[in-house]
Amino acid sequence: MEYVKCNFCNSSNYKIITNSKDLIHNTSNEIFSIVECLKCGLNFTNPRPPITEIDKYYSSDYSFFKDDNIFKSIYRKIFIWISEKDFLCYIFNKVPWFRKKIIFHLKTKSFKYPQKIKPDDVFLDIGSGSGVGNTHWWGPQESLKEYNKWNKTIYAVEPNKKAHKILKNYVLKSFHSIDDIEENIFFDKIRLNWSLEHVHDPAKYFKFFSKKLKKNGEILICIPNFDGHIYRIDPSISELPVHLYHFKLKNIQDYCTRNKLKISYFKTFSYVNMYYFSSLIFKNEYLNQFKSISINSLKKFQEYLDIVDDKNLGNDMILKIRHDS
Ligand SMILES: [Zn+2]
Numbered sequence: 001m002e003y004v005k006c007n008f009c010n011s012s013n014y015k016i017i018t019n020s021k022d023l024i025h026n027t028s029n030e031i032f033s034i035v036e037c038l039k040c041g042l043n044f045t046n047p048r049p050p051i052t053e054i055d056k057y058y059s060s061d062y063s064f065f066k067d068d069n070i071f072k073s074i075y076r077k078i079f080i081w082i083s084e085k086d087f088l089c090y091i092f093n094k095v096p097w098f099r100k101k102i103i104f105h106l107k108t109k110s111f112k113y114p115q116k117i118k119p120d121d122v123f124l125d126i127g128s129g130s131g132v133g134n135t136h137w138w139g140p141q142e143s144l145k146e147y148n149k150w151n152k153t154i155y156a157v158e159p160n161k162k163a164h165k166i167l168k169n170y171v172l173k174s175f176h177s178i179d180d181i182e183e184n185i186f187f188d189k190i191r192l193n194w195s196l197e198h199v200h201d202p203a204k205y206f207k208f209f210s211k212k213l214k215k216n217g218e219i220l221i222c223i224p225n226f227d228g229h230i231y232r233i234d235p236s237i238s239e240l241p242v243h244l245y246h247f248k249l250k251n252i253q254d255y256c257t258r259n260k261l262k263i264s265y266f267k268t269f270s271y272v273n274m275y276y277f278s279s280l281i282f283k284n285e286y287l288n289q290f291k292s293i294s295i296n297s298l299k300k301f302q303e304y305l306d307i308v309d310d311k312n313l314g315n316d317m318i319l320k321i322r323h324d325s
Helices: 070-083 086-092 096-105 161-167 202-212 229-233 249-258 273-281 295-310
Strands: 014-020 032-037 043-045 123-126 154-157 173-175 187-193 213-224 261-269 316-323
Touching: 070 086, 070 096, 086 096, 086 295, 096 273, 096 295, 187 202, 202 213, 202 249, 202 261, 229 273, 249 261, 249 316, 261 295, 273 295
Parallel strands: 123 154, 123 187, 154 173, 187 213
Antiparallel strands: 014 032, 032 043, 213 316, 261 316
């Protein structure tokens, strides 16, 4: 474990926001804290596992490192289909195993993928996982496996060694770290799909963006929003300790300003199953109501979350970043 200073302003004055064990993946019994820098407001995990030890805090079935196959894909489609039918949700709500599976696949909100990638774009996916499967929120159509069918200049950065074995089939070149990328490669599009919160040194990444993004290039960053509704209810819901940073919009703005970058698009969003699964893991009075909620009531809760999202208090945020010229 290591204690660190604020990654943005180098201050060592901070207050503790919350303490928690790894309740989601149960990889250890250690207590981790999320602290807030008293100078710039950045929230980060402190103490935290150093980069040489972080591997052991990723459970072996951390979903985005695995391969996908036709059976998984059909299985997923069936559950998404069921979850969209209120009558079937009503029936299956009485069968606990089905209930859980349907809630897991609930996709009560859909919006278009916010980045347009052209066939000749030099594209970099940072924290790509194995490049197949569900790409977190966006679905398999935004995976590198899919992009590889029509774009042959895809690069990927992924620290997980196992993921590389699968990844190499779908990219021009993959790297273990941004430090390994050759000097002469520049990018039209860069994507960080829920990965920036996992890195040890975000300042290094923003410097990298500024240097390696082409003049009219664009970066898409999707990350949890620590200003979001659920984190205001309970900040310990963060995925500790593998989430090392707990960003708010203001923090991303700070990094951008320092590196002559600007935010060109910002949106927050929330999804209901996060409330259900958090209620099973975290002890919290507000979340308790979601333990026994019916699938259809949970779907209705999305209407409330839509209002929250419109106020930029959604639990995840999507940002596009460009050069500030
Ligand atoms: Zn700071």
